Amino acid sequence: MGNSCQKSCACLQSYMPWIFKACDCESKPTTPPEPTGPEPPPDQPPRIFVALFDYQARTDEDLSFQAGDKLEILDTSQESWWIARLLVKNGFARPGQNVQGYVPANYVAPYQSMEAEPWFFGPIKRADAEKQLLYPDNQEGAFLIRESESQRGEFSLSVWDGDAVKHYRIRRKDSGGFFVTSRKAFPTLNELVKHYSSSSDGLCIKLGKPCIKIEVPAPYDLSYQTVDQWEIDRNSLQLLKRLGSGQFGEVWEGLWNNTTPVAIKTLKPGSMDPADFLREAQIMKNLRHPKLIQLYAVCTLEDPIYIITELMRYGSLLEYLQNDGGSRIHLQQQVDMAAQVASGMAYLESQNYIHRDLAARNVLVGDHNVYKVADFGLARVFKLENENVYEAKHETKLPVKWTAPEAIRLNKFSIKSDVWSFGILLFEIITYGKMPYAGLMGFQVLQKLDQGYRIPQPANCPQELYNIMLQCWNAEPKERPTFETLQWRLEDYYDMDSTAYADASTFVR
Numbered sequence: 348m349g350n351s352c353q354k355s356c357a358c359l360q361s362y363m364p365w366i367f368k369a370c371d372c373e374s375k376p377t378t379p380p381e382p383t384g385p386e387p388p389p390d391q392p393p394r395i396f397v398a399l400f401d402y403q404a405r406t407d408e409d410l411s412f413q414a415g416d417k418l419e420i421l422d423t424s425q426e427s428w429w430i431a432r433l434l435v436k437n438g439f440a441r442p443g444q445n446v447q448g449y450v451p452a453n454y455v456a457p458y459q460s461m462e463a464e465p466w467f468f469g470p471i472k473r474a475d476a477e478k479q480l481l482y483p484d485n486q487e488g489a490f491l492i493r494e495s496e497s498q499r500g501e502f503s504l505s506v507w508d509g510d511a512v513k514h515y516r517i518r519r520k521d522s523g524g525f526f527v528t529s530r531k532a533f534p535t536l537n538e539l540v541k542h543y544s545s546s547s548d549g550l551c552i553k554l555g556k557p558c559i560k561i562e563v564p565a566p567y568d569l570s571y572q573t574v575d576q577w578e579i580d581r582n583s584l585q586l587l588k589r590l591g592s593g594q595f596g597e598v599w600e601g602l603w604n605n606t607t608p609v610a611i612k613t614l615k616p617g618s619m620d621p622a623d624f625l626r627e628a629q630i631m632k633n634l635r636h637p638k639l640i641q642l643y644a645v646c647t648l649e650d651p652i653y654i655i656t657e658l659m660r661y662g663s664l665l666e667y668l669q670n671d672g673g674s675r676i677h678l679q680q681q682v683d684m685a686a687q688v689a690s691g692m693a694y695l696e697s698q699n700y701i702h703r704d705l706a707a708r709n710v711l712v713g714d715h716n717v718y719k720v721a722d723f724g725l726a727r728v729f730k731l732e733n734e735n736v737y738e739a740k741h742e743t744k745l746p747v748k749w750t751a752p753e754a755i756r757l758n759k760f761s762i763k764s765d766v767w768s769f770g771i772l773l774f775e776i777i778t779y780g781k782m783p784y785a786g787l788m789g790f791q792v793l794q795k796l797d798q799g800y801r802i803p804q805p806a807n808c809p810q811e812l813y814n815i816m817l818q819c820w821n822a823e824p825k826e827r828p829t830f831e832t833l834q835w836r837l838e839d840y841y842d843m844d845s846t847a848y849a850d851a852s853t854f855v856r
Contacts, residue, residue: 395418397418400563404448408448410449418433427452427571429450446619449571451566454635466540476512476569482558485507487555507552515527527543527549535822544677569643573644589604595614596613597613630724639724640719642655643655646769667712668779682837687717700724702720704768705768770820777808802816
């Protein structure tokens with residue numbers, strides 16, 4: 348279903364006020380769009396769903412709703428945008444609100460399903476569960492249930508007791524039901540949660556409120572209109588604030604349709620051929636992962652070309668690291684950054700897609716310490732004046748210090764050359780954005796690499812992390828680790844074995 352792959356990004360709705368029409372508080376809602384797909388067969392019950400998050404309409408045909416609202420789904424013919432009817436009390440909606448319209452499919456879940464429960468977080472990692480439970484707005488007893496990482500079909504209960512996050516395995520009985528300790532089983536997870544919410548009964552603390560879901564997913568597109576036709580009118584965009592600039596253009600914070608905050612990359616005229624770019628962008632738009640920046644739309648009919656993506660308010664990871672300098676970001680956060688990037692790159696690896704320019708400058712930072720890989724695939728469509736990488740003056744055209752030797756000398760780009768670049772990215776993260784190979788020109792770097800030279804271990808870098816860097820810089824590409832391996836090694840960096848799970852039976856009632 349549409350809610351099976353939720354993305355992490357900044358919450359958009361706080362920037363868009365409710366739109367009220369001149370009417371009293373019990374006015375009938377405006378005319379909704381007609382469904383384009385079939386109604387449910389008369390012998391089937393209505394498809395009732397529950398809103399997981401607030402959503403503010405982006406177009407006149409969208410449907411605004413709030414978390415917890417019930418919706419009848421009328422049309423699911425589009426994968427990412429469905430037509431729904433808001434089920435309102437007494438036949439009246441909120442002032443000025445449609446009761447029927449398009450909704451992002453990843454914002455809703457079937458009514459009374461496990462996915463609709465506020466405490467169910469799906470297949471998130473243990474480390475991510477800890478990060479979300481330690482969010483300051485959570486209170487003692489905050490908890491969540493997630494799918495088990497190691498035991499398929501089983502679940503884990505994670506709870507914050509005020510001092511630390513404890514984890515409990517939830518197992519299934521052969522005869523049916525769920526249990527944390529074998530002496531007490533429950534027919535459903537709801538019953539299990541209800542019991543431990545009234546009594547700790549061996550847990551470290553009685554369950555309190557569900558963990559706050561701090562990462563609100565981004566809809567997969569700007570609207571239902573841009574799913575297939577994603578060349579949009581540049582007049583629908585407002586450029587509000589320049590966020591940065593680079594060799595090929597600028598990045599702006601902008602607004603689409605007067606409703607939706609977006610990022611807009613403006614490319615210098617002549618920096619790429621529109622036809623080449625559109626062929627690559629078609630692939631880029633279909634790459635969807637919580638740790639990849641989502642491409643929304645383009646403007647290619649005139650210069651400058653615009654690339655419209657989701658907005659990450661804190662800019663590039665490089666600047667973020669350099670501005671911090673170690674005052675707030677420490678090793679645990681640095682490992683988390685690297686793990687999130689590895690997660691996005693593991694997805695590209697699974698799709699047989701190559702980034703070609705992985706570096707801290709091409710990772711963006713959002714709210715709640717979310718990091719996403721950006722600009723994947725763009726390197727292959729930029730027009731380079733001269734790709735003679737041995738001339739130092741052209742080093743800025745092809746980033747020698749981030750690029751694997753075989754990619755430079757033989758033009759052999761692969762996911763393994765991306766792994767080499769990831770090792771340099773690790774160096775940037777651990778040194779708070781320092782330049783790799785400081786004091787060396789590009790051609791000198793190549794010469795030294797051929798002689799077996801590698802960046803020395805930074806002073807504040809743990810040996811285990813440096814070992815990962817060295818493995819990424821193996822001279823033989825096939826000997827470098829996969830991104831899948833890098834992801835689990837970084838996610839498991841802080842003791843993720845089974846001893847990290849508490850046993851409820853060991854606690855005194």
